Amino acid sequence: MSSPCQSTDRLACAADIPAVDRLLKQAGIIALVQQHGHQLVTQQLRYVLNELRQQALANALPMHQLEPGTLLLRFNEHLKRYLQPKLRPMINLTGTVLHTNLGRALLPDEAIQSVVTALKTPSNLEFDVATGKRGDRDDLIEDLICELTGAEAATVVNNNAAAVLLMLGTMATDKEVIVSRGELVEIGGAFRIPDIMKRAGAQLVEVGTTNRTHAYDYESAITTNTGMLMKVHCSNYAVVGFTKEVPLDEMVAIGRRHGIPTTVDLGSGTLVDLAQWGLPQEPTVKQTIEAGADVVTFSGDKLLGGPQAGLIVGRKDLIQAIKKNPLKRALRVGKLTLAALEPVLSLYRSPELLSERLTTLRLLTRPQAEMQQQANFLQPLLQQTLGADYCVEAEPMFSQIGSGAMPVDVLPSYGLAVRYVGSGRAGRPIMQVEQWLRGLDRPVIGRIHHDTLYLDLRCLSDEDLTQLPLLWSTPLA
Numbered sequence: 001m002s003s004p005c006q007s008t009d010r011l012a013c014a015a016d017i018p019a020v021d022r023l024l025k026q027a028g029i030i031a032l033v034q035q036h037g038h039q040l041v042t043q044q045l046r047y048v049l050n051e052l053r054q055q056a057l058a059n060a061l062p063m064h065q066l067e068p069g070t071l072l073l074r075f076n077e078h079l080k081r082y083l084q085p086k087l088r089p090m091i092n093l094t095g096t097v098l099h100t101n102l103g104r105a106l107l108p109d110e111a112i113q114s115v116v117t118a119l120k121t122p123s124n125l126e127f128d129v130a131t132g133k134r135g136d137r138d139d140l141i142e143d144l145i146c147e148l149t150g151a152e153a154a155t156v157v158n159n160n161a162a163a164v165l166l167m168l169g170t171m172a173t174d175k176e177v178i179v180s181r182g183e184l185v186e187i188g189g190a191f192r193i194p195d196i197m198k199r200a201g202a203q204l205v206e207v208g209t210t211n212r213t214h215a216y217d218y219e220s221a222i223t224t225n226t227g228m229l230m231k232v233h234c235s236n237y238a239v240v241g242f243t244k245e246v247p248l249d250e251m252v253a254i255g256r257r258h259g260i261p262t263t264v265d266l267g268s269g270t271l272v273d274l275a276q277w278g279l280p281q282e283p284t285v286k287q288t289i290e291a292g293a294d295v296v297t298f299s300g301d302k303l304l305g306g307p308q309a310g311l312i313v314g315r316k317d318l319i320q321a322i323k324k325n326p327l328k329r330a331l332r333v334g335k336l337t338l339a340a341l342e343p344v345l346s347l348y349r350s351p352e353l354l355s356e357r358l359t360t361l362r363l364l365t366r367p368q369a370e371m372q373q374q375a376n377f378l379q380p381l382l383q384q385t386l387g388a389d390y391c392v393e394a395e396p397m398f399s400q401i402g403s404g405a406m407p408v409d410v411l412p413s414y415g416l417a418v419r420y421v422g423s424g425r426a427g428r429p430i431m432q433v434e435q436w437l438r439g440l441d442r443p444v445i446g447r448i449h450h451d452t453l454y455l456d457l458r459c460l461s462d463e464d465l466t467q468l469p470l471l472w473s474t475p476l477a
Contacts (some may be wrong), residue, residue: 004312012061013127014053015208018071019047032079041079048078083089091444091464095413096288097363098402102445104301104308106359110343111306118339125335138323140338144345148271149285151296151313155323156341157331161196163297164265166331166363168200170322171261171295175227178205180213180245183232185267193232193265195226212244218251222258229255229262231293233283252292261294261318268402269298269311271348277355277365279401280409285313294318300337302402306344307337363459364401364405366412370394371414371457374465378457379416385472386433399458411458433476440471 011237021043023029024038033041055061064070081397090102098104102342107115117123128135138155145154168177177197184206186192197204201472205226207217218229229251248264255262261271266288275281282303295318300309312322333341347357355361375394383392399413418433419424430453437444442464 001385010063010068011059012052012056012063014056016063017049017056018066020049023049023071026068026072029075029100032076036079036083044079044082045075048075068076071289073418075442082149085091089442091442091468093444093446093455093457095397095399095415095447095454095458096402097360097399097459098302100402104402105305106360106363107307107340108305108344108347108355108357110347114339114343116288118335123335123339124359127337137332137335140253141342141345144342145311145313146159148345148348149296149313151285151319152310152316153319154313155328156300156333156338157312157328158312158333158337159301160265160267160269160297160299162191162331163312165196165200166201166322166325166327167263167297167312168197168348169327170325171263171465172197172201172227173201175202175203176205176223176225176278176301177216177228177230178207178221178226179230179232180208180217181206182208182210182213182243182245183234185232210220210241213246214244215246215250215254218246218254223252226258227262229260230265232264232265233267248288248291248293248370252294255294256292260351261315262292263295263314264288264293264297266296266298268302270302270303272351272354274303274364277361279364288312295322300341300344301385303360304344305358307340309333309341348355357393368412368414368457369394371460372459374460375414375416377465378468381469382418382472386418386476389420389429390433391419391421393417393419397454397456399456415454415456415458418455420451436474436476442467442471444468444471 020042024033024042029041029045052061052065065074091104092099094102096102124135124137125140126137127133128139141156142154146152157166179193184193184204194204203225205221207213207221231248231251248262252262266283266285268282268380270282270284271286273281273284285296285298293314295312295314297310297312298304300306300311304311306475312319344358347354350357355365372394379392379394383390386392394414394417395417397413397415397417398410401409401411418430420429422429430448430451434446434448434453437446444455446453448454
């Protein structure tokens with residue numbers, strides 16, 4: 001049958017577009033129906049044909065795009081994009097190990113296998129195997145947390161912000177909470193300590209100044225309505241110079257004289273002294289408990305190296321009160337978090353093996369020479385793809401521990417630096433390379449600074465190293 005359009009016209013019109021029923025009879029489409037089902041394929045065929053129809057009505061549809069092979073290829077590409085998961089694996093070459101936007105800590109194999117098992121089989125999430133009665137999901141990890149921290153009791157919620165909220169909502173609703181002005185931090189997503197206090201029904205009492213707070217500031221601010229003294233560890237920024245903060249043991253002494261609990265939001269939280277591996281020293285949870293803190297909160301997916309979680313440890317009576325708060329059920333973690341958290345915590349029982357087994361610590365302590373070897377291998381491959389308008393050099397650089405955890409501390413690293421050496425300004429061409437890397441089947445994420453694209457290899461695994469040559473074979477548009 002001839003087309004209603006003139007045969008000499010190289011542009012297709014709407015009448016040239018094949019019907020859905022006709023396409024469903026083609027071998028390539030039949031195979032897709034068998035794989036994805038009739039309803040989904042039919043729905044998406046209509047979507048693609050409508051796109052073609054709009055092009056035809058705008059006189060922008062070349063006739064060759066309606067050839068069976070071309071049309072099938074277009075539909076396959078559309079279906080691939082449509083079915084692609086929103087949560088995708090990335091290659092982190094930003095140099096930030098605990099990158100908030102890229103999911104923070106990577107889990108060790110023990111945790112991954114535990115999660116897989118929990119996904120596939122029933123588990124004793126809230127079942128006491130010994131008695132045959134209902135159990136408490138905190139029982140799965142409480143003894144282990146207490147063993148590692150020296151705390152009397154522990155509970156877990158979905159993140160550290162939730163831990164702080166629950167602690168304040170239990171211990172300080174309609175009461176005053178005294179905090180140094182220099183510790184009123186803002187964490188990711190413009191989430192601020194004062195805002196959390198307000199939501200918890202606590203009244204913030206600021207003492208001292210931004211850079212200096214003294215013991216008498218806390219002492220003089222205490223009233224009959226004071227619910228707690230709170231110390232917030234500033235893990236995501238640093239105040240330097242003419243500074244003064246009150247040591248925790250002094251705050252604890254003040255609180256005990258007045259019968260007021262002292263709590264600490266450790267934020268990043270670590271269970272071991274990182275200085276033994278040449279990393280910046282951070283107060284450990286155990287040291288904080290030993291200093292007399294009544295309740296301590298910290299994250300599971302930062303320096304701890306586990307899944308997203310908020311851990312609350314401390315005095316047994318206070319933790320029991322926190323667990324009875326009705327909000328605890330809304331903030332509790334599921335079986336997958338617990339399945340991942342327990343094996344991560346178990347690794348800390350063998351601290352001498354931690355730098356080999358805990359993924360986060362292994363990445364933080366990678367030898368610079370190892371990254372340099374990777375950079376030397378990758379440099380000519382990327383240079384060949386980008387061409388003469390760009391200069392790709394393997395060079396030393398500095399990694400960041402975390403975007404929200406110790407961001408001012410850096411680690412000697414190695415990677416690739418991409419600079420534009422063609423004619424014109426460098427800004428747009430460098431942005432084009434960055435966008436090209438993000439658009440790959442496995443997006444590669446770097447960082448741009450002063451018209452240079454840095455690809456820091458600290459977090460590059462051996463598996464990702466083998467993928468990059470194939471990914472980079474795709475030409476830069």
